[in-house]
Amino acid sequence: GAGVSQTPSNKVTEKGKYVELRCDPISGHTALYWYRQSLGQGPEFLIYFQGTGAADDSGLPNDRFFAVRPEGSVSTLKIQRTERGDSAVYLCASSLSKGGEQYFGPGTRLTVT
């Protein structure tokens, strides 16, 4: 079956602009996660959804970052007033339920110029 998909695969934006990154989880997976991977680092947790609600957003670095999952399936990560330090690969993962194996998407590479 289809895995986790993320769009776009690459996004280049100018400093100060707004961006949206999309994640399509595996069908039927109730849990969805966003991670950010900077160059040379491991992925860092941003936010976790169980269904439509954000169960843990402790990893969001500041209030410029926001994520939604309105129907409990597709999720969008939104970044306002982008900064060069936001440049990274943004990874999405989904699992059948909380605590289940997380399946990762290929990521969106965000470059802020």
Place this chain on the structure above:
Amino acid sequence: GEDVEQSLFLSVREGDSSVINCTYTDSSSTYLYWYKQEPGAGLQLLTYIFSNMDMKQDQRLTVLLNKKDKHLSLRIADTQTGDSAIYFCAEIPLRGSSASKIIFGSGTRLSIRP
């Protein structure tokens, strides 16, 4: 706190064994994981070990866990060129509100020389 540490690079000769080491700080984790990341590919769960086990073997992979020292290792026997990748040690601490976020190390880049 939550922290996972591993060395950044490892170079081995093709056919030799590779051993990648990791230390972690949170003793509440039920499972400890090894993920593999290849260029252009997604992060892939390679293997995992339950925290009450000392060792797990899966074909060419052997995971050793020393819970007292909070030390985890991954041994790859008969290393092949296809094993070239970045390997991440990871844990899911049970403390905290979600108890689902994965804490990753910085990754060990494994390169294979002929």
